[in-house]
Amino acid sequence: MPGLNENFLKLEKNYLFINIAKKLNVFKAQHPEADVIRMGIGDVTLPIPEVITSAMKQACDEMSVKETFKGYEDSGAGYDFLREAVSGYYKSFGADVPASDIRINDGAKSDCGNIVDIFSDDNIILVTDPAYPVYVDSNRMNGRQIIFADSNEENGFAAMPDPSIHADIIYLCSPNNPTGSVYTSAQLREWVDYAKANKAVIIYDSAYEAFITDPDVPRSIYCIEGAKEVAIEMCSLSKTAGFTGMRCGYTVIPEQLKVTASDGSEVSLAQLWGRRQGSKFNGVSYPVQRAAEAVFTEEGLRSIRENIAYYQENARIIADTMRSLGVKFTGGVNSPYIWFKCPGDMGSWDFFDLMLEKIAVVGTPGAGFGKNGEGWFRLTSFGDRQRTIEAMERFASLVKSM
Amino acid sequence: MPGLNENFLKLEKNYLFINIAKKLNVFKAQHPEADVIRMGIGDVTLPIPEVITSAMKQACDEMSVKETFKGYEDSGAGYDFLREAVSGYYKSFGADVPASDIRINDGAKSDCGNIVDIFSDDNIILVTDPAYPVYVDSNRMNGRQIIFADSNEENGFAAMPDPSIHADIIYLCSPNNPTGSVYTSAQLREWVDYAKANKAVIIYDSAYEAFITDPDVPRSIYCIEGAKEVAIEMCSLSKTAGFTGMRCGYTVIPEQLKVTASDGSEVSLAQLWGRRQGSKFNGVSYPVQRAAEAVFTEEGLRSIRENIAYYQENARIIADTMRSLGVKFTGGVNSPYIWFKCPGDMGSWDFFDLMLEKIAVVGTPGAGFGKNGEGWFRLTSFGDRQRTIEAMERFASLVKSM
Numbered sequence: 001m002p003g004l005n006e007n008f009l010k011l012e013k014n015y016l017f018i019n020i021a022k023k024l025n026v027f028k029a030q031h032p033e034a035d036v037i038r039m040g041i042g043d044v045t046l047p048i049p050e051v052i053t054s055a056m057k058q059a060c061d062e063m064s065v066k067e068t069f070k071g072y073e074d075s076g077a078g079y080d081f082l083r084e085a086v087s088g089y090y091k092s093f094g095a096d097v098p099a100s101d102i103r104i105n106d107g108a109k110s111d112c113g114n115i116v117d118i119f120s121d122d123n124i125i126l127v128t129d130p131a132y133p134v135y136v137d138s139n140r141m142n143g144r145q146i147i148f149a150d151s152n153e154e155n156g157f158a159a160m161p162d163p164s165i166h167a168d169i170i171y172l173c174s175p176n177n178p179t180g181s182v183y184t185s186a187q188l189r190e191w192v193d194y195a196k197a198n199k200a201v202i203i204y205d206s207a208y209e210a211f212i213t214d215p216d217v218p219r220s221i222y223c224i225e226g227a228k229e230v231a232i233e234m235c236s237l238s239k240t241a242g243f244t245g246m247r248c249g250y251t252v253i254p255e256q257l258k259v260t261a262s263d264g265s266e267v268s269l270a271q272l273w274g275r276r277q278g279s280k281f282n283g284v285s286y287p288v289q290r291a292a293e294a295v296f297t298e299e300g301l302r303s304i305r306e307n308i309a310y311y312q313e314n315a316r317i318i319a320d321t322m323r324s325l326g327v328k329f330t331g332g333v334n335s336p337y338i339w340f341k342c343p344g345d346m347g348s349w350d351f352f353d354l355m356l357e358k359i360a361v362v363g364t365p366g367a368g369f370g371k372n373g374e375g376w377f378r379l380t381s382f383g384d385r386q387r388t389i390e391a392m393e394r395f396a397s398l399v400k401s402m
Numbered sequence: 403m404p405g406l407n408e409n410f411l412k413l414e415k416n417y418l419f420i421n422i423a424k425k426l427n428v429f430k431a432q433h434p435e436a437d438v439i440r441m442g443i444g445d446v447t448l449p450i451p452e453v454i455t456s457a458m459k460q461a462c463d464e465m466s467v468k469e470t471f472k473g474y475e476d477s478g479a480g481y482d483f484l485r486e487a488v489s490g491y492y493k494s495f496g497a498d499v500p501a502s503d504i505r506i507n508d509g510a511k512s513d514c515g516n517i518v519d520i521f522s523d524d525n526i527i528l529v530t531d532p533a534y535p536v537y538v539d540s541n542r543m544n545g546r547q548i549i550f551a552d553s554n555e556e557n558g559f560a561a562m563p564d565p566s567i568h569a570d571i572i573y574l575c576s577p578n579n580p581t582g583s584v585y586t587s588a589q590l591r592e593w594v595d596y597a598k599a600n601k602a603v604i605i606y607d608s609a610y611e612a613f614i615t616d617p618d619v620p621r622s623i624y625c626i627e628g629a630k631e632v633a634i635e636m637c638s639l640s641k642t643a644g645f646t647g648m649r650c651g652y653t654v655i656p657e658q659l660k661v662t663a664s665d666g667s668e669v670s671l672a673q674l675w676g677r678r679q680g681s682k683f684n685g686v687s688y689p690v691q692r693a694a695e696a697v698f699t700e701e702g703l704r705s706i707r708e709n710i711a712y713y714q715e716n717a718r719i720i721a722d723t724m725r726s727l728g729v730k731f732t733g734g735v736n737s738p739y740i741w742f743k744c745p746g747d748m749g750s751w752d753f754f755d756l757m758l759e760k761i762a763v764v765g766t767p768g769a770g771f772g773k774n775g776e777g778w779f780r781l782t783s784f785g786d787r788q789r790t791i792e793a794m795e796r797f798a799s800l801v802k803s804m
Contacts, residue, residue: 001601002570003522004663008674015680021476043473053462056689060455060462063647070647071445074423106508106649106684113682114516117543120405137681141519168404199403245465245472245688247508261406272410278417279539280515282508285690286647287458 007143016133016368017041020352027356037391039379040362042177042336044242046310048291049303052241055294059287076283077274078104078250085296086250095220101254101270103277104284104292108207108236108249113138114280115203115232115251118272119169126167128159130178130369130376132205135171152372157181157330157339161194170195172221173205175212178369178378179339180331182217188224195230201259201269202231207249210240210308212334228254232269239336239382241295241304248284248292311336314388315381321392325399336381339366343399351377359394409545418535418770419443422754429758439793441781442764444579444738446644448712450693451705454643457696461689475685479676480506480652484691487698488652495611497622503656503672505679506686506694510609510638510651515540516682517605517634517653520674521571528569530561532580532771532778534607537573554774559583559732559741563596572597574623575607577614580771580780581741582733584619590626597632603661603671604633609651612642612710614736630656634671641738641784643697643706650686650694713738716790717783723794727801738783741768745801753779761796 012019020040028036062068073079083099090097105111113134121142127135129148139146147167149159157179172191174183183191195202202221209219221227236249243249253270261267284292294300319332322340329340342351348365355361364380366373381388416424422442430438464470475481485501492499507513514536523544529537531550541548549569551561559581574593576585585593597604604623611621623629638651645651655672663669686694696702714735721734724742731742744753750767757763766782768775783790 002525002603002661004661004669004674005520005522006663008520008677009663009667009669011677013677015677018477018680041474045468045471045473047468047471048465050466053466056462057459060458060689060693063450064452064455066447066449069447069449069644071447071644072443072646075420106687109684110682118407118410120407123404134681141678141681201404242471242473244474244684247684247687259404259406261408261411265411267406267411272406275410275413275415275417276543278420279536279543280512282511282646282649285508285649285687287462287689288687291462 005141007141011137011140015137016364019368020362020364023352023356024362031360034360036360036362037383037387037394038362039383039388039391040364042239042380042382043244044239044311044382045384046242046307048242048246049300049307051297051299051303052291052294056287056291059290063287070286073283073286076277076281078102078284079286079289082289082293085293089296090220090222093219093223095222097220097222097252097254101252103251103253103273104289105249105251105281106247106284107238107243108205108234108251109134111249111251112203112205112234114276115273116142116144117276118269123168124166126170128172129371130157130366130373131171132173132177133369136370148370150372151176151179151181153328153341158183158187160187161191163194163197166198168198168200170200170202171205172202173207174217175208175331175335175337177205177208178337178364178366178373180335180337182212182214182334184216185218185224188218188221192221192224192227192230196226200230201257204231204233206233206235208239208335209235210304211312211336213312214334217334222252222254228256230257232257237292237295241300242307243292246288246291248288310385311381314383314385317388317392318379318381321396325396327399338379338381340377340379342375342377344402345375348374348377355395355398359398361391361394407543409543413539413542417539418766421770422764422766425754425758426764433762436762438762438764439785439789439796440764441785441790441793442766444641444782444784445646446641446713446784447786448644448709450644450648451702451709453699453701453705454693454696458689458693461692465689472688475688478679478683478685480504480686481688481691484695487695491698492622492624495621495625497624499622499624499654503654505653505655505675506691507651507653507683508649508686509640509645510607510636510653511536513651513653514605514607514636516678517675518544518546519678520671525570526568528572530574531773532768532775533573534575534579535771538772550772552774553578553581553583555730555743560585560589562589563593565596565599568600570600570602572602572604573607574604575609576619577610577733577737577739579607579610580739580766580768580775582737582739584614584616584736586618587620587626590620590623594623594626594629594632598628602632603659604629606633606635608635608637610641610737611637612706613714613738615714616736619736624654624656630658632659634659639694639697643694643702644709645694648690648693650690712787713783716785716787719790720781720783720794723798727798729801740781740783742779742781744777744779746804747777750776750779757797757800761800763793763796
């Protein structure tokens with residue numbers, strides 16, 4: 001009989017958002033008349049600009065013509081046209097990332113979950129808490145030891161390194177999911193210095209970079225000098241361009257990023273990851289890559305910026321509501337998330353149930369992101385404007401009644 | 403400093419097909435005038451029928467309209483419309499596979515490579531040799547012990563189980579890549595019985611099922627009674643519908659398939675795999691899923707059968723050439739592959755170089771698939787008709803000159 005990877009049996013039974021979906025389904029079955037507003041899962045709602053879907057449709061047509069049909073991609077790392085476009089995008093905000101360091105993927109979650117495959121199981125993993133559950137789950141699936149850096153009210157939910165603690169692999173996310181906090185250049189430099197001192201590798205999740213408006217907040221870790229020797233960066237078009245249902249992202253592993261193997265040889269992490277992907281991934285759908293390419297054209301960028309501005313205005317509306325109610329929060333600027341302290345010192349899941357039952361608004365309980373999330377709650381600005389306003393009106397009346 | 407997964411350093415440096423691509427690039431640089439015919443990598447060449455790309459284009463349009471825009475899929479297991487369509491396809495050849503047992507993926511390679519994550523590292527893995535390199539590499543990446551069942555000239559390159567040897571996880575592929583051999587129902591029943599006797603799990607790769615013409619060759623392992631208690635099946639639209647550049651496949655894990663954990667509890671493999679995918683995969687692009695759905699419509703099936711018939715005729719032409727030259731081979735029927743013995747008892751890579759240098763035809767050296775592949779060679783029928791005929795004329799003249 002095959003042995004199981006029993007690390008799985010020690011995990012939460014379901015991925016957080018599947019649990020939330022289940023609770024919501026139960027509520028809907030019991031209250032079929034309820035007018036539910038979803039501000040839980042960080043999913044976008046605005047349609048994809050036509051300049052992008054037109055490019056995709058053109059690629060569909062190419063697939064139906066023998067002369068332009070595309071089969072397997074030779075490398076599986078993404079077509080040059082898209083890698084070059086991503087490289088150009090990096091350049092637009094001051095990060096020098098050559099196309100050859102970029103691999104196209106089907107969304108940041110896959111690479112973020114799978115990247116651990118190239119490391120041994122005895123590494124010390126550092127995760128800021130609260131965090132996107134994938135960082136923790138993907139390591140626990142291999143039975144790895146995880147230590148946490150506390151992000152909490154005192155430090156504005158932006159954990160900083162503790163020089164007295166050693167880590168080998170560090171997960172950072174800025175703008176942060178779930179807290180909406182951001183690292184300034186100075187703070188990120190501290191993390192890069194800490195990684196250098198510990199010869200550690202940073203896995204930097206920049207999925208929300210497009211929401212940054214503050215010029216002192218870097219949109220890539222590669223805006224920090226020396227980061228290429230210590231950091232892998234993962235980004236996605238999910239939030240940048242509404243690609244949650246399209247599935248496209250990219251991972252940067254700089255050629256400078258090398259780790260010494262036990263035999264003393266210097267190993268390129270990009271090459272190791274390429275070997276992994278060569279056996280376990282076959283590249284992204286060609287029409288999706290053409291759609292992604294269109295995102296980075298002048299018209300594409302202009303269109304997606306309009307969508308992002310729409311969400312940013314939603315975020316401002318939510319933040320203003322919190323402010324007017326005297327509810328503590330982080331995020332709301334530089335981020336699509338608003339992370340607030342549950343009124344009445346309620347627990348996260350209790351407040352989830354209360355919001356669902358009383359005002360039919362779905363959010364994400366902070367406790368689902370780690371121990372420092374207990375008592376906190378995440379709302380997203382990815383909804384419809386009128387529905388966001390409506391949700392905030394309901395929220396205000398709920399809080400006032402408490 | 404992070405420790406590496408040093409199992410990677412023991413692998414072949416590159417995935418087989420990347421090595422072939424590199425050799426080809428060197429040849430092209432040296433012989434820019436050469437008229438190379440590629441019959442190496444198993445990639446299709448016929449365009450995708452318009453009924454399929456039209457459906458995809460319609461889905462692109464949906465993505466640009468707020469009311470029909472699709473974001474994250476709730477489950478990541480695939481939309482019901484596609485899971486139902488795949489279930490209906492299974493029914494058409496006599497396999498009863500409910501939609502709930504099916505997960506949609508971005509191609510069989512990903513799941514085939516990642517499935518090992520849910521098993522412990524101390525399992526005994528059985529792979530028939532020669533084999534698709536992913537079975538071996540994905541297990542070696544976790545340092546697992548692999549034993550091989552010999553597929554060779556004596557058994558028609560269709561290895562059968564040895565009751566005296568125990569295995570926990572068994573990889574089977576029929577129609578076989580690379581050898582083109584197939585298992586009959588009686589042979590497959592032997593494997594299912596062996597798996598039951600060993601309480602083993604079979605990972606069954608049916609990527610080439612659409613090429614089966616012989617009614618005694620099952621198109622799914624679930625055509626064999628009792629297989630649901632022992633087998634996971636992986637299939638792909640890559641070869642069925644020319645989706646190598648579109649990226650869509652499916653994995654079946656029957657709810658009956660359970661494994662006992664060390665604490666004595668019965669664990670559903672489908673649930674374990676769902677947990678893995680929940681953290682490491684976000685589903686397949688919505689327009690790609692709509693394209694895949696169209697494959698299984700009446701018009702879609704009719705169109706792809708025309709394409710498959712075209713490749714089958716190519717296979718017949720290649721097989722006839724081998725027969726007329728007295729070259730031993732398997733495959734050519736029920737399979738897009740022709741697996742032949744290198745003329746003059748040459749080694750596989752020597753013959754690869756000879757073919758490339760003398761007749762500018764690229765194939766795949768059998769040795770790349772395992773030790774029993776040494777001295778054998780794989781050609782694919784996925785090319786253009788005229789080019790296939792041309793390649794066979796060149797091949798005939800080469801063999802006659804030896």
